[in-house]
Amino acid sequence: MQELKVSNDTSAFEVPVVLDEKGKLTDHCVRQALTMMDTHGLVVLTKLLSDEEAELGLALIRETIEDPDRSRSAFASETDNAYLRRDFCSLPSTPPVTGFAAMLCQRLEGVYSEYCGRSRPVLEIATFTSYRGSSHQYIHRDPAGVISLFAAVEDVSDQQGGTVFVPGTHLYGGSDNNHGGMARELTELFRTRCNYRIFRHNLKKLWRMRKGEEPALAPGEFWDRVFSTKWDQHQPNLLRFLLGKNSQFSLRTLGPRTVWKLYRHREAMDKLFRMVQMAPRKGTVILYRSDLLHAGPDNRSPQPRRIFGMSIARDMIEAKYWHDGYSPHPTLAANPMCLADLLDCAALPDAPNVTHRRLSA
């Protein structure tokens, strides 16, 4: 992935977690986290979960992905899902899953309460697994007005494809005025440049797989990922690229005027933006504003990459728009939950021990 120039240095976005006597982030940590979220659009909270808590999250994920009747998510790459290159599925609202989500919300209450009112809906509790051979997602924004969380329930290496972010590209009132009033244009140009490189990377990889490189392609998979007429915004589909049918990246976004601007502003883009890939250690939690540019890379290792995810709305959100980007489990859709439900339900497990361990660490 050398041609994408991805940085693996996440130190500028990290806050080492310290919990108070109630098992919540200390005020100092909350202030640091909010500054990161406002400045960069994300924060990386290291060691928010103990090893035992992360293992509990991993067990909940395993239980769901081993269930043949699991509820698969309808976004990201459906083709990758169909060929088991990815397995994105929502988690049921069982007491252990809700308790795990509640523990995260309660520990992070100081941050959540700055952005999300107590009545705002929990849009999704899910798990995102990527296997070798998946496509690198295009750089995109999720539906706006949401705070999303990723929790690393085991160590994730950069080869396993920890999420890539473009810090500082989140949207807010007046953000277009940045960079001499060219923030939006330069950001979109940068996104186009990255997505062109991702398109080439995905095509080259598929071609190598077709020529016999591991992992082997399934029957029909090459055709479905490169020439299919089916909707999928994260495959290097040549047909949909040429027809302008991919809203993330297509010939429509790569006209002669854009190519000229990509050349003209290349140095400004290099100076202003960079792609940063997360390789979170077990127990690390990432919070990000949903409109921050990001992508789920391809897994380039034989080890599956598993992540726990949760999204909570910051504002009212129209149902169809919600379902474009988030897939609530049928049990969550039948019995909706809001932030207050998670803040007020069963207390943090083991709070006194956890607190003692953190403050004495």
Ligand SMILES: [Fe+2]
């Ligand atoms: Fe996304």
